[in-house]
Amino acid sequence: MRSISWGGVILAGLSLWALEAAAFTTPKGYAKLPFSYSPVPGVKVRIEQQHNDILAKLPGGKVQALGEMPDVPEGSQEIDGLLLQDDFNFDGQGDVAVLDGVGYGGVNLFYRLYQWDKAAKRFRAFQETISNPTLTRETKTLSTGQRSGPRWYTTDYRFRKNKPYVCLDTAMVGSEGDLYFARLYNPEGKLLKKLVAKTQDPSSIDEKTAPARRKVAVGKAPLYDKPDSGAKTGMYLVKGDQPTLLDYKENEDGSEWFLIRFKGKKLVEKWLEGSAFEADDAPAPKAPSE
Structure with a gap:
């Protein structure tokens, strides 16, 4: 780093x-x-x-x-x-x-x-106001980032006709410091794509970036119809399963939820509580690095 x-x-x-x-x-x-x-x-x-x-x-x-x-x-x-x-x-x-x-x-x-x-x-x-600015001249991007609690948040700006627009914002999610929930925008402010990406370089995320995959760390992880503990289904994943992470939400109680896609006997897309990916000895989130 x-x-x-x-x-x-x-x-x-x-x-x-x-x-x-x-x-x-x-x-x-x-x-x-x-x-x-x-x-x-x-x-x-x-x-x-x-x-x-x-x-x-x-x-x-x-x-x-x-x-x-x-x-x-x-x-x-x-x-x-x-x-x-x-x-x-x-x-x-x-x-x-x-x-x-x-x-x-x-x-x-x-x-x-x-x-x-x-x-x-x-x-x-x-x-x-901008924070900790850096400049990437190849893509004409002004990047800013700040830490809040254990997490890093970034915003990338580009310019059209000398007027700034947000092209990307990201938030560190999960417990290991290598997952970012990202939103990409066009110059008109329209959301082009959102995804959970595995990276140490959130500004490298673009429309071609593939969604992250993560291994389940608990013995049995229930699946939910929505990011709510009251929406539990009869389906579950088991330790070692590696679903694709499609979307993310943090609830008011601080719980983290991931919309996942997993192909077993059939393809399912359901919500999974973030603690399913955390072993008992999971490390605290690390600062971003190369």
Whole structure:
């Protein structure tokens, strides 16, 4: 597993967004202000701190507010990525992301992203805060991810006519850290496909990805008509059976359910409670890695 250290804060598992060993990049990080750069040739922008405000000095003497300095938890002060600079939307212009907050002991770094608008000669704010961003230039994908509890969640953005859309979102599921429930979308926001995939690299999931298979770990695992303990059927799988995982749902009580397909004497598609895949000594979910 590769880890990236940002000035004393270790971000484990950022390599989960790589399509291959060197496919993704992390934006350039800067620990202190002021910072000056050229978003396009011939234009210079200076970003600085005044009291608790972060300001961008624009061409023509104009000033644009980029929010306030973040509250950094004690023990996480040495963060090299107070400001990130890169072409986040792959339009050939230089954008910036300003640290908005720190979470989960420094694992999650949240940013306000500002994209340079060449015509307006100022920044446009991105639609929402992003976390732990990485860039995959081959597919022009902005990937973000964050940890909540033992699980990782990712969102991938692509751009059409310079406007962002979510092309993929994933959530780590199960107990072993290698299953992700994924939803793929088209530029209009239509759901194209959802599946449970086995991977250490959720951003590699696409429409060609095959659904995962998982071995039953208990002696007898009942099947259900729906993800509800009250919908039990007379059918069951046994230890060693390896059904295909088609869909996923987490109930309010925290129980995990998988829609499975299994071919025995006949082909069945039913719901199976997630604990059927967990042995008594099942390991805790691991951080994503290559």
